[in-house]
Amino acid sequence: MACIxxxxxxxxxGELLLLAMWKPATPDEVARDVRVPxxxxxxxxxxxxxxxxxxxxxxxxxxxxxxxxxxxx
Amino acid sequence: xxxxxxxxTIKMLRLPRIGESAPAFEAETTLGTIRLEDFKGTWLILxxxxxxxxxxxxxxFVAFAEIQEELQxxxxxxMGLSIDSGYAHIAWVRNIEExxxxxxxxxxxxxxxxxxxxxxxxxxxxxxxxxxxxCVFVIDPTGILRAMIYYPLTTGRNMQEILRLIKAxxxxxxxxxxxxxxxxxxxPVIVPPPKTQDVAEERVxxxxxxxxxxxxTKNL
Numbered sequence: 001m002a003c004i005x006x007x008x009x010x011x012x013x014g015e016l017l018l019l020a021m022w023k024p025a026t027p028d029e030v031a032r033d034v035r036v037p038x039x040x041x042x043x044x045x046x047x048x049x050x051x052x053x054x055x056x057x058x059x060x061x062x063x064x065x066x067x068x069x070x071x072x073x
Numbered sequence: 074x075x076x077x078x079x080x081x082t083i084k085m086l087r088l089p090r091i092g093e094s095a096p097a098f099e100a101e102t103t104l105g106t107i108r109l110e111d112f113k114g115t116w117l118i119l120x121x122x123x124x125x126x127x128x129x130x131x132x133x134f135v136a137f138a139e140i141q142e143e144l145q146x147x148x149x150x151x152m153g154l155s156i157d158s159g160y161a162h163i164a165w166v167r168n169i170e171e172x173x174x175x176x177x178x179x180x181x182x183x184x185x186x187x188x189x190x191x192x193x194x195x196x197x198x199x200x201x202x203x204x205x206x207x208c209v210f211v212i213d214p215t216g217i218l219r220a221m222i223y224y225p226l227t228t229g230r231n232m233q234e235i236l237r238l239i240k241a242x243x244x245x246x247x248x249x250x251x252x253x254x255x256x257x258x259x260x261p262v263i264v265p266p267p268k269t270q271d272v273a274e275e276r277v278x279x280x281x282x283x284x285x286x287x288x289x290t291k292n293l
Binding site for chain 1: 104105106107108110111112114115145150
């Protein structure tokens with residue numbers, strides 16, 4: 001995976017994108033704020049949701065408790 | 074039962090066509106798992122090359138990288154594909170950066186099981202049964218396939234033509250016009266020919282540059 005390794009290690013790209021979702025954000029907002037192509041943001045969000053670090057709320061995504069712990073750790 | 078199997082086979086082998094939805098897929102790439110739907114809202118140039126670590130393909134990757142910024146300014150992303158492993162792709166793009174000083178930052182699909190290559194008709198058995206030919210698929214922000222280019226293994230593609238094609242398609246979409254042969258941005262565009270007699274009669278009075286009722290151009 002591009003942004004998070006199977007053992008949970010976050011790549012630099014992963015850290016940047018997760019940081020951008022500290023408050024609820026849509027994929028478009030993240031792409032704009034972090035200046036990463038939208039397709040990469042969508043792909044990364046899928047990885048993070050699969051890893052339990054993000055959850056969807058309406059159109060936006062937000063860090064889960066596990067995601068917050070990951071960022072603080 | 075035989076008819077149903079025949080129908081199923083025909084559906085499976087159906088190749089993409091201009092004006093229809095580009096076939097959906099999910100694939101492993103050098104930038105992780107990517108789905109075609111991830112590109113919704115942007116234009117996409119999906120292109121195939123025969124094999125990593127081959128000379129013509131290397132010139133093409135360098136050339137695609139050189140136009141990537143200009144493409145992104147036009148709202149277009151790039152994605153490559155070959156029937157090579159992810160490891161081969163990684164080694165090759167690192168080699169391109171080392172030997173040619175060019176960073177490849179677009180994703181490259183590792184289509185080892187030929188799933189995407191088959192969906193898009195990228196393999197020409199008369200040329201090679203194990204490599205994709207040099208195909209280009211232009212997909213618009215709504216996921217519709219707008220143009221296709223097929224080149225043989227021997228001949229590298231022309232990036233200026235690909236850029237021209239994108240600009241022509243976007244101009245047509247924005248202004249509801251067509252573009253003539255050899256059109257370049259700034260050249261006159263073609264006003265769509267009239268579909269009724271009334272409009273045909275009015276056409277020559279509408280202020281366009283007309284050779285005849287069906288052949289009118291204008292400057293944008």
